[in-house]
Amino acid sequence: MNKKKILIEVTNLSKIYPYAGKQIHALSSISMQIDQQDIYGIIGLSGAGKSTLIRCLAGLVKPSEGQIFFHGEEIGQAKGNTLQQFHRRIGMIFQHFNLFSSRTVAENVAYPLEIAGVSVDVQRERVHELLQLVGLLSKKNAHPSALSGGEKQRVGIARALANHPEVLFCDEATSALDPKTTKEILDLLKKVNKQLGITIVLITHDMEVIKRICQRVAVIEAGTLVEEGLVAHVFADPQHPTTKQFIQGSRHEIPAHFFKEASENRKLLRLRFKGSSASEPVISQIVKIYRLDANILLGWIDHLQTTTVGTLVIELSGPAEGIQGALHYLTEQQVHYEELTPC
Numbered sequence: 001m002n003k004k005k006i007l008i009e010v011t012n013l014s015k016i017y018p019y020a021g022k023q024i025h026a027l028s029s030i031s032m033q034i035d036q037q038d039i040y041g042i043i044g045l046s047g048a049g050k051s052t053l054i055r056c057l058a059g060l061v062k063p064s065e066g067q068i069f070f071h072g073e074e075i076g077q078a079k080g081n082t083l084q085q086f087h088r089r090i091g092m093i094f095q096h097f098n099l100f101s102s103r104t105v106a107e108n109v110a111y112p113l114e115i116a117g118v119s120v121d122v123q124r125e126r127v128h129e130l131l132q133l134v135g136l137l138s139k140k141n142a143h144p145s146a147l148s149g150g151e152k153q154r155v156g157i158a159r160a161l162a163n164h165p166e167v168l169f170c171d172e173a174t175s176a177l178d179p180k181t182t183k184e185i186l187d188l189l190k191k192v193n194k195q196l197g198i199t200i201v202l203i204t205h206d207m208e209v210i211k212r213i214c215q216r217v218a219v220i221e222a223g224t225l226v227e228e229g230l231v232a233h234v235f236a237d238p239q240h241p242t243t244k245q246f247i248q249g250s251r252h253e254i255p256a257h258f259f260k261e262a263s264e265n266r267k268l269l270r271l272r273f274k275g276s277s278a279s280e281p282v283i284s285q286i287v288k289i290y291r292l293d294a295n296i297l298l299g300w301i302d303h304l305q306t307t308t309v310g311t312l313v314i315e316l317s318g319p320a321e322g323i324q325g326a327l328h329y330l331t332e333q334q335v336h337y338e339e340l341t342p343c
Contacts, residue, residue, distance in 0.1 A: 004035035007167060007199050008057060013066035013076075015052050015223075026052040027063070027223045034216075036166075039193050039200045041210040041231070043246060044220035050203040051171060053220065057201060058169045059086050088116065091160030095172040097152040099144040105155050106131065106140040112162040130158040133195075134188060150181035157188060161196070168192070170202035174209060186212045207246045211235070219243045264320035267327075272336040273310040282333055283314065286326045292318035313340070 015027040026049050034040045044050040055061040057068060059075055068076035075086050099108050106127050113123045131137045134154040144152055153173060160168055170189070174182040190213050193200050204210065210217050210231060217234055219227040219242055226240040238244045273282070287294050298313040316323055330337050 004038070006033050007036040007038075007071065008034040008201070009069040009072075010057070011067050011069075013053075013056060013063050013068065015049075015056060015061065016064040025223050027056070029066070030220075030223075030225045031066075032218055032225065032228060034199065034201060036199055037193065037197050038215045039189070039202070039213050041214035041217045042201070042203045042220060043205065043207065043210055043217060044203075045205060045242075048220045049223035050220045052223075054169050054171055054201065054203050058090055058092060059083055088163055089166050091163070091165035091168045093153070093156050093160050093168060093170045093173045095175050097144070097149075097156050097176075099152060099155055099159075101144050104141050104143055105136060105147070108144070108155055109158045109162060112159060116163055126162060127158075130161055133161075133192075134158045148181070149177050150184060153177065153181075153185050154188065157185075157192065161192065161198075165198060167199040167201060170200060172203060172205075174204070174206070182209070183212070189213060219246070264323070266315065266317045267323055268315050268340040269313070270338045270340055271312045271314060271330065272338075273312070274307060274334075274336075280333060282330070282335055283312070286316070286329060289329070290318070290322035290326045292316050292322050292326060 010030060010032045013027055013030040014025065017024045017026055030053065042050045042053060052061060056063050056076065059078060063076050066076065067074050070086060070089075075082070078086060100111065103111070109127045109130055110123045113126060118126070127140070128137070131140055134157055136151060136154050136158070139147065139151065144155070147155070156173075157168075168189075173189075174185050177185060186209060189200055189202075192198055193213075200213075202209070202214070214231050216229065217231050218225055219234075219240060221240075221242045227234060227238070227243045234243060235247060238247050271282075283294050283296070286292060293316070295315040295317075296312060297315060299311065301308060301310050316326060327337065
């Protein structure tokens with residue numbers, strides 16, 4: 001197995017801002033490595049320093065201390081032509097899209113190419129290619145005001161890809177979007193990463209974003225890197241209280257392989273318990289009385305204003321008559337159940 005090459009290396013990075021005669025440490029001694037073709041997530045609460053970090057990595061803000069290497073070349077303090085050359089090798093995607101309202105979709109995507117002095121014919125070909133990639137070819141003559149939030153972000157992604165960047169920096173790229181659109185945009189970023197081999201570095205305050213597309217994650221708190229590693233390792237064994245807080249607050253979904261073909265001898269159910277039913281040993285009774293196997297897949301409790309509602313997702317398997325008896329028993333016990341099927 002080939003070892004991945006390091007694209008970005010950060011050593012002892014700090015950023016200090018003077019404020020009211022004091023020094024505010026936005027970042028303190030951060031060190032990390034980002035490999036080529038990875039999707040690397042940086043997560044933290046508001047004010048943690050993650051936006052400052054990604055702006056340093058993108059060469060938009062100069063660090064006060066430390067170094068940033070891109071392909072082994074120090075770019076943290078770069079300026080002039082060296083900084084310009086670096087900026088041509090990266091793309092930026094923003095939370096609020098930053099599109100030109102007076103330009104069409106195609107003209108927005110073409111803008112970086114115009115700045116780079118690319119010929120009109122090459123611009124037209126590249127814009128067509130990118131709008132096809134992001135699924136907006138039919139909207140090329142529309143203006144941003146006619147687009148949904150998700151469509152605007154697709155334009156932003158296409159524009160960021162215009163000059164064939166090696167890395168995309170995403171600054172809360174999905175924060176202004178609804179959950180369904182967020183998934184679509186994240187799937188598009190995965191497609192960009194896989195098909196084009198582009199490294200993606202994104203910042204977020206949402207662990208769902210990290211779970212969905214990132215290979216590695218860095219957790220930032222008060223300007224300090226408190227935990228870093230493979231997403232699977234961090235989720236399985238979080239070490240820092242902030243990481244544990246993010247993971248505990250994340251949503252959970254049933255993996256697709258549990259949605260097997262429907263059968264009379266197997267049911268995937270979501271059970272909801274409220275009031276007195278929440279204190280009854282319903283599952284153990286089902287197993288004893290109806291001689292079924294019950295595999296508990298997922299569970300959580302929601303504290304509402306006036307009551308507490310518990311939810312369990314279980315897999316029941318066994319004789320068909322036993323399963324039917326169990327469903328009748330759940331109804332008698334006032335446990336609401338719903339059979340789950342693939343979306």
